[in-house]
Amino acid sequence: MVAVQETVERVRRIDVDQYRYGFETLIESEKAPKGLSEDIVRFISEKKNEPAWMLEWRLEAYRRWLTMTEPTWARVNYPKIDYQDLYYYAAPKPKKTLSSIDEIDPEILKTYEKLGIPLREVAILEGVEPPPGGEPSEQRKIAVDAIFDSVSVATTFQKELKKAGVIFMPISEAIREHPELVRKYLGSVVPTSDNFFATLNSAVFSDGSFVYVPPGVRCPMELSTYFRINERNTGQFERTLIIADKGSYVSYLEGCTAPQRDENQLHAAVVELVALDDAEIKYSTVQNWYPGNSEGKGGIYNFVTKRGDCRGDHSKISWTQVETGSAITWKYPSCILRGDNSRGEFYSIAISNGYQQVDSGTKMIHLGKNTSSRIISKGIAAGKSQNTYRGLVTAHRKATGARNYTACDSLLIGDKCGAHTVPYVEAKNSSATFEHEATTSKISEDVLFYCVQRGLSQEEAVGLVVNGFVKDVLQQLPMEFAVEAQKLISISLEGSVG
């Protein structure tokens, strides 16, 4: 009782007020006028030098969006968003045309340095020195696409990726340079009419990453995108499209942060993944948008649509997410298991503290024969937060032999928070085997005391127990990021720096 009380107090005080990425970059930017209209959609399209078909696509989405209403079924509460009171486009004003990374505004370079994101092409892991005179070892390289407000400011390692035939570039560039690929796949997984936020995104998305891995190619390095919201009152609507052609493999990671501000900011992204025959995509997210302060003021509204299509036979898509930020998270990375013998995976750690609200989970739609899916979700609620797992597993009539295993565990720290599990299961054929396990537990006072008796501080004990709780999922992250994520988890719950 007393121990937990104390921990909860401490956690409440430190966590949210201790957001380390809350600084703002002072830089001149170019914005579209406030509000949303057909003219704004045209403005964005023009800024990006888009072909006519792209503008048409956007306008269609915009018209559609006007007829839709915001969904209310999620277990989240927030004041009504005034969509006319937002900026839909903001870009750092370039000082001149850039030809190399050294010409990027030094303020932006500094920002990414502070965030620990390597925009220069160097090996990223601390303590791993490339052999004298030699290249850094292949596994250590990570190509980064950095997105600052609405535009991509740098994509690294492009040359090396090109050698392997991998296309990794801002989507705005891909629309111009690879229209055949973009036209074929954009909106093929998340249609423009999919849902309120996805449709809005289709109309106004400004940038994002595009990846194409050609047949039989194993992408030689981790790809990653780093999203940063800097401008005030600006929505961020990025769009990511990843295509793994037959027999290819790619591992992709996204990270996100935003300055600390009193007003809420909207983030409505769409991510589409397509895996053809025998291809595999591994998509990892470490989401650390500003969560708001300890009184629940400010923070990012994170309304994201992420979906992967296992279009080919024997294809595989795996989502791993570590969600620690945002005032509100509304996010269900899903898999459509269309190809026979395809496989979908979802590994999630969702941590909520302060007044954060998380409604997250996944959908596994089994369409092909002998498809399998696996869901491991770990929710941790502290402070006055609400943490909901919402999952859907369906097997259609033709999806014979479909298998799913779901395990949802929730851990509560204190007694002012809540954890909820909402699983929907639907099998339209009798050969499907779905297993579901769910547990909810309170962080045990006895366990904490045991640790403290052995010399750990109260905060260290909480960090240790929580890291043990999420270990199965943490192991799914690429090694370099697992370390980072572990630190992030400790910070978001204890405030021990480093």
Place this chain on the structure above:
Amino acid sequence: MVQTIRNILVGVQVWPFAITGFVAIAGAFIALIGAFASSLDVMEFGKAAAGFGAMGFFGWLLFLIALRSPRPEGKKMTALLEVKDLQVRVEDREILHGLSLTVNPGEVHAIMGPNGSGKSTLSHVIAGKPGYEVTGGQILFRGEDLLEMAPDERAAKGVFLAFQYPVEIPGVATMNFLRTALNAQRKARGESEYSTPDFLKKVREVAKSLNIPQDMLKRGVNVGFSGGEKKRNEILQMALFEPSLCILDEMDSGLDIDALRIAADGVNALRSPERAMVVITHYQRLLNYIVPDYVHVMAKGRVVKSGDKHLALELEAAGYAPFEHAA
């Protein structure tokens, strides 16, 4: 206070010997020169100096001997643990009603008593478990107020409790836990952290002596451990952390005969003049292995009788009934 003075004296004991010894020898030498030179003055001076030096030398020697010699029943020594008239409540019910216990360095105390008499409660309060309200009395550890310290602070100062029911911590490898805890304690004491090879070497040694297989250390803390394995894991931690006060709450429950002997050997190996043990048990058998200096009988939240190891045998024969009336 007395302790500090004693430490200072003992710390510099070589110097008085060196100085007085030198004066004595130099005096004798001067006296000899005086004798050879037939100078009465020099000889007298030398004799006086030699006598003075020798007196100082032997005086200091006697003082040290007096200081080190055993004193009657440790009265002047600062106790390691002093529990004075302790009253403890849990959820508005008084569990300990004025319990007193003094434990000096080097001693082994056994506490026996019926179920529910408050043995675990006492150990929890000493270790600082939340949820207990101390309504009276005090607990001193080396003369310092223990109740003022946070539980992790007490651990770093050398209070160790081997739990009656060790908990499981899923997902946290035992090895990792041991290392995190040991380094946390060392850091709190201002000592440097163990290097990985040093730490591994130490753990392996201790684990081997307790018959704990290496792969057990890779598993989550106590996860899936048998009852006996959990208890052995407690002794392992005790050996690793080298605490000065070890409280063992029913370490014998759940151990088979061989495991009991191994664990008891592990405990005995840790007995030292600086370290004290409080052994809580229901069975006299454990005390055949870990022979106590004192045995206390607890009933209804008090110590109702204290004696030497023979008291445990009496209990074994007569049960607690006679003592419960006393309480």
